[in-house]
Amino acid sequence: MTEPKQSSSSVPGPYKWEMAIDLDRCTGCEACVVACHAENNIRISGEQEAAEGRAINWIRIERYWEGEYPDVTVKFMPVLCQQCGDAPCEPVCPVYASYHTPDGLNAQVYNRCIGVRYCGNNCPYTVRQFNWFDPHWDPPLQEQLNPDVTVRQNGIMEKCTFCVQRIREKKELAEKEGRRVRDGEIAPACVQSCPTSALVFGDRNDPDSQVSKLARQDRGFHLLESLGTHPAITYLKRIT
Amino acid sequence: MDLRRRTFLKLAGATTAGSLIPGCKENVHQLVPYLLPDDQIVPGVADWYASVCGECPAGCGILVRVMEGRAKKIEGNPSHPINRGKLCARGHASLQRLYNPDRIRGPLRRAGKRGEGRFEPISWDEGIASWRERLQTHRGHALMLSGPLSGTTAQVVKAFMDHIGGPLVIHDPLVDHALISAVDARFGRQVVPDFDLAESDYVLSFGAPLLEHWRSPVAMGIAYGQMRQGRPAVRGRLIQVEPRMSLSAANADRWIPIHPGTEGLLAIGIGQLLLTRQDTSTDVGNSDAYPDLFKAFDLNEIVRRTEVGYDDIERLAVEFSSAQAPVAIAGGPASAHTNGTAALTAVNALNMIRDRVGKPGGVRFFESMNPSIFDQKEAPISERGFLELINEADAGRFPLVHLHHCNPLHTIPPSIPVRRLFERAEFIVSFNSFMDESTDLADLILPDHVSLEAWSDHEHLDEGRVPAVGLAQPVVRPLYDTRAVGDVMMEVGRSIDEGVPEILSHETIRDAIRSNWEALLSQRNRTNEPDWFETAWIERLKEGGWWGPARGVQSPGQDRRSPGYEYESALFDGDAAEFPFYFYPYPSLALGYGEGANLPWLQEMPDPLTTVVWATWAEINPKTAMSRGIRQGDLIRVTSPHGFLDIPAVHFPGIRPDLIAVPIGQGHRTYGRYAANRGVNPLALLGALFDRDSGRLATAATRVRIEATGRTGSLTMIEQREMHAMRDLIGIDRINTWIRGSGKE
Structure with missing residues (x-):
């Protein structure tokens, strides 16, 4: 698609970052949730704030009970920012903090955010989370913080970025080497740690990428697709 | 290591400068570069060290991202045959063990009465002298209670106990x-x-x-x-x-x-x-x-x-x-x-x-790797084995007790009186990194490094298609005044007596590991170069261990049991009329038997089935609960023949109506700010019943009764709030379908 020497910035949208989540593989083990906390400097909320609904998770495992004892089944579904193609969170932001990158990500510009929470209100997936408090780490827990990711303060809306710092790093590396990013070269923290490989990440503009192949499967569906948000995450149905 | 690091930093500086140029250039092409999300900027370059995860006995291979001497992130080691680049929640959280604010930061001596929890800091020289004195007094009468051990560390601890005279008892509640x-x-x-x-x-x-x-x-x-x-x-x-x-x-x-x-x-x-x-x-x-x-x-x-x-x-x-x-x-x-x-x-x-x-x-x-260099392995003992140990302690056999990465007062129910091991001891030494229930009774604490600061190896020679030995190197400098327990044992072992076993004759645990690895690698990687081992060792450190070629499947041995083998029925503790419910305490996914309870990421990780965080709960069938007027979150009293606990109830659709299940993990009296005085330890209710053949504690063999207390418990569920706010995604979708359907009519 692109010439090897061509810079990605001169071709609008040479990459389209998408994810496929195979619900037939997902076991609900929560490895992705903790991996995300570690990578993205998500603050420790504590019991009190969690009880008040102020805990922050960029990715969560939704669990659905179906049926009654003894014919009861469980379904797990990891839910994170769907990086919508037509994102309801973007047009409502009065200060353009919610912004669509050329790679198809819904970016959140923290230093623009004034905390009106319209975006969070408008997100049908409830994946945007507001910082009601300043973050705090009991020393020396702060030594672990990832220097590639901003620590968000009180009054800021935050959400999953598809680990944009990792995307950025590999894109720049590929650019320096005059090539496209290879399939599988970029793995957000959740994808990388998933033991069952339920989560797969890649470039949807590359028809041969693993994510493109999975997204074309018959089992594929999008979350709340009737809303017309065009999510970048394709779920693959669990077989039961 | 230092030299390598320094060289690395020089190189890193050069690469960083190089990598920033195109990055900056690209930003300038954007019209408003300072309005880009600032997490798109990659300021530094990371250093990666291969090591082995120490959170559970599985020994998964890890790569640790280190920047400016601080560990930032742990990822699975893709070349390790056990976990192939993947990692679980507990593995990630081991960073919080390293940087935990409640670590024991140096040697401590008991100041108040035993169990009062008052300690004073001492120097390592004082600590070691005091321990050595006790070892000499109680030669041949020492006991070592240890968590699971592997590789060279296992050999060192075993050799040390053989040397000073006394049993090494391995306790791992998860061993089946x-x-x-x-x-x-x-x-x-x-x-x-x-x-x-x-x-x-x-x-x-x-x-x-x-x-x-x-x-x-x-x-x-x-x-x-x-x-x-x-x-x-x-x-x-x-x-x-x-x-x-x-x-x-x-x-x-x-x-x-x-x-x-x-x-x-x-x-x-x-x-x-x-x-x-x-x-x-x-x-x-x-x-x-x-x-x-x-x-x-x-x-x-x-x-x-x-x-x-x-x-x-x-x-x-x-x-x-x-x-x-x-x-x-x-x-x-x-x-x-x-x-x-x-x-x-x-x-x-x-x-x-x-x-x-x-x-x-x-x-x-699989074909075994004999002769293995890691012989002398001590198998974990069952809970019934502790009864024997306690009898011996009662007879005065163990005036000196050591604790090595285990907390039996939390992981073994009080119906097996392990506390007596502590009460009968004249002197208790703990090598644990945290003030847990057992270490709290110690007279002397000589804190070990945590796994990310320490040298170790972890062998998988008896298991798995691919034989493997993981090699763990320190990824950061030790944060505090702690010492590797292997080093301390070698130093003390040598000073106590001449003629120490060979494994203890090394200067440090690193040297002992190197000597084992020289033997391991000489069978395979030896070349004619005089410094072949140095080259091979560095290679293995980078790789995170050694893995052999896939081995053949071995035909199993002969049946040793007589054909007239008979099945037997399960026995239960507690009268069925008085205690109508079965009771099953199970190890928590995040906290295990409680060792993960001091890590905030694991406390904050919602239980997958109940979404509870930071708490203990009792799972009860919704119909059973409703028939007794127990609502979600109500505090119920669970009583067994051995005591009672008040636990908030969770309506759990996936449980038999005659069963109450409670996760193990919480209920620490001490163990740091995140764990202490949170929830309850359901093991407290168990009777001392064992699997007849293996002696494993029969954790599902105690019966209980339940009563509503009329109080509401402290129970935080991530899901509850979302249901209140109508944030149930399937619910929303159903409403959408319904709206669309009615719109068409």
Whole structure:
């Protein structure tokens, strides 16, 4: 698609970052949730704030009970920012903090955010989370913080970025080497740690990428697709 | 190391400068560069060190991202054959063990009365002198209680105890002694065989905690993914038989809520049907497997006692006999009864009947790596073994007690009076990194490094298709005034007596590991270069260990059990009339037996089935609860013959109406700010009943009664709030469908 020497910035949208989540593989083990906390400097909320609904998770495992004892089944579904193609969170932001990158990500510009929470209100997936408090780490827990990711303060809306710092790093590396990013070269923290490989990440503009192949499967569906948000995450149905 | 680091930083500086140029340039091309999300800027370059995860005995390979001397992120080591680049939640959280604010920061001496929790800091010289003095006084009368050990550390600790005279007792509550004993009875091998989930198309699991605690849950997760969707045209099925729906059962295609303690009976029932189907089925292999066992029970009686319908049993038998590569596997609650070994033997017989031993997708043993350099391994003892130990302590055999990475006062119920080991001791030394319930009683604390600061190796020579030894190097400089317990033992061992065992004659644990690795690598990587080992050692450090070529499947040994083997019924502690409920405390997914409770990421990780965070809860069938007026979050009093606990109730649809289940993990009296005084420890209610054959504590064999207290408990569920706010995604979708539907009318 692109010439090897061509810079990605001169071709609008040479990459389209998408994810496929195979619900037939997902076991609900929560490895992705903790991996995300570690990578993205998500603050420790504590019991009190969690009880008040102020805990922050960029990715969560939704669990659905179906049926009654003894014919009861469980379904797990990891839910994170769907990086919508037509994102309801973007047009409502009065200060353009919610912004669509050329790679198809819904970016959140923290230093623009004034905390009106319209975006969070408008997100049908409830994946945007507001910082009601300043973050705090009991020393020396702060030594672990990832220097590639901003620590968000009180009054800021935050959400999953598809680990944009990792995307950025590999894109720049590929650019320096005059090539496209290879399939599988970029793995957000959740994808990388998933033991069952339920989560797969890649470039949807590359028809041969693993994510493109999975997204074309018959089992594929999008979350709340009737809303017309065009999510970048394709779920693959669990077989039961 | 330092030199390498310094060289690295120079290189890193150069690369950083280089990598920033195109980055900056690109930003300038954007019109408003300062308005880009600032997390798009990559300021530094990271250094990666291969090591081994120390959070559980699985020993997964890890890569640790280190920047400016601080560990930032842990990822799976892609070349390690156990976890192949993947990592579980607990592995990630080991960073919070390293940077935990409640670590013991240097040697301590008891200041107040024992158990009062008052300690004063001392120097290492003082600490070691005081310990050495006690060792000399109590020569031959020392006891070492240790968590699971592996590789060179295991050898060092064993050699040290042999040297000073005294038993090394390994305690690991997650070891399934019933499984080991059942395998030993059948095959004469004391190993957990490899159940080849990945290549199976039908997994019949009797309570096996495959996705929670089965050796390496990461390895099992990889195999599970492969079983479900990794093969074209084959999707493996998983059937889980257990009284409470665990995470594994939640992922199963079918969950069969069997009567507690009758798992073995169901296996016998299935076996009977398999044998009667033998005429019609082509590949029933070994009909001689336990013929008496299968004749002993009438199917109607099995239906009555297991409370699994005849049709269900028949369906299981048909499926098990018609599948291409079925495997039967058992553990968890099935092992946690007084008939645990008997039940597991009956389940294993199903594999024998279908001739699934040594086959792909079945039960496999691998050629052992003898002669292994890591000999002298001490096997973990069962909980019943502690009773004997306590008797010996009562006789004054152990005036000196050591604690090494274990906390028996939390992980063993008080009905087994381990506290007496502490009370009878004149002097208690702890090497633990945190002030836990057991260390709190110590007279002297000589804190070890945490795993990310320490040298160690972790061998997988008896298990897995690919033999492996993980090599752990320190990824950061030790944060505090701690010392590697191996170094301390070597120093003290040498000073106490001449003629120390060879392994203790090294200067440091690093040297001991190097010497073992020289022996290991000389068999394979030796070249004619004089410094071949230095080159090979650096290679192994970078790689994170050594892995051999895949080895062959070994045919199992002979049956050691007489054919007239009999099944037995499970016994329970507590009168059925007075205590109408069964009780099952199970290890928490995040916190295990409580060792993860001091890590905030794990406290904050929602339990997958209940979404509870930071708490203990009691799972109760919603109908049972409603009939007794118990609402979600109500504090209920759970009473056993051994005491009572007040626990908030969670309406749990996946549990039998006659069962109460409570996760283990919380209820620490001490153990740092995140763990202390939070929730309860359900082990407190258990009676001292054991699996007859293996001595494993029968954690599912105690009965309880419940009463509403009229109070509301402290119970934080992530889900509750979302349901209140109508944020249930399926709910929203249903409303949407409904709106669209009515719009059309």
